[in-house]
Amino acid sequence: MSIVLEEPTAGTGAITLRLAEVGDGAALWRLVRDSRVLDLNSPYSYLLLCHKFGDTCLVAESEGEVAGFVTAFRPPDAPDTVFVWQVGVAAQARGRGIAGRLLERLVELPACRDARWLETTVTPDNAASEALFASFARRLGAGHDVRPYFDRDHFPGDDHQPERLHRIGPLSPAS
Numbered sequence: 001m002s003i004v005l006e007e008p009t010a011g012t013g014a015i016t017l018r019l020a021e022v023g024d025g026a027a028l029w030r031l032v033r034d035s036r037v038l039d040l041n042s043p044y045s046y047l048l049l050c051h052k053f054g055d056t057c058l059v060a061e062s063e064g065e066v067a068g069f070v071t072a073f074r075p076p077d078a079p080d081t082v083f084v085w086q087v088g089v090a091a092q093a094r095g096r097g098i099a100g101r102l103l104e105r106l107v108e109l110p111a112c113r114d115a116r117w118l119e120t121t122v123t124p125d126n127a128a129s130e131a132l133f134a135s136f137a138r139r140l141g142a143g144h145d146v147r148p149y150f151d152r153d154h155f156p157g158d159d160h161q162p163e164r165l166h167r168i169g170p171l172s173p174a175s
């Protein structure tokens with residue numbers, strides 16, 4: 001699947017959205033490393049997500065480079081939900097609506113379009129991410145509930161912020 005979001009204009013390349021593939025795993029790992037905000041997981045985990053959950057993961061490409069991504073899965077214990085694991089956009093590509101469009105396209109995917117809820121967790125200090133999910137819910141006219149999820153104590157060590165669950169929906173089948 002390949003969806004062109006932006007036609008090339010002077011000074012900017014086209015942004016293409018497509019399903020993630022195993023060949024994207026290393027680029028996702030690098031983008032997360034360079035974000036200095038997202039939790040950096042093992043390279044293997046990004047390969048596995050792209051390889052085994054590629055029907056629920058998207059990348060945004062600009063001039064052949066990965067400029068953004070969303071990784072997600074359908075939780076086995078909540079079949080009406082799509083759970084967003086991470087979303088990230090390279091620093092130089094931010095502020096162009098890429099993350100918002102990644103979420104919109106995600107819930108339209110064949111593997112997600114029957115989902116009634118989109119869930120994710122966000123640390124309370126991540127204003128950009130809070131704004132992203134609030135804006136997504138507004139555009140869809142969906143509810144947006146935020147509640148505690150993982151406490152500090154759940155994490156090893158004591159340098160991790162708590163993670164709050166953002167639950168957005170109900171999503172309409174036409175989303």
Ligand SMILES: CC(C)(COP(=O)(O)OP(=O)(O)OC[C@H]1O[C@@H](n2cnc3c(N)ncnc32)[C@H](O)[C@@H]1OP(=O)(O)O)[C@@H](O)C(=O)NCCC(=O)NCCS
Nearest residue numbers: 086087088089094095096097098099100128129131132135
């Ligand atoms: C969060 C992130 C993915 C947003 O990507 P983006 O492509 O720049 O976001 P968009 O342009 O689609 O903006 C979506 C909404 O979020 C808002 N937003 C984006 N960055 C923001 C910021 N730094 N502060 C406040 N609001 C912000 C936008 O104004 C927009 O809201 P609007 O539709 O009401 O105008 C990007 O900043 C990023 O990768 N950050 C580091 C990683 C991260 O924190 N990921 C999320 C945790 S899972």
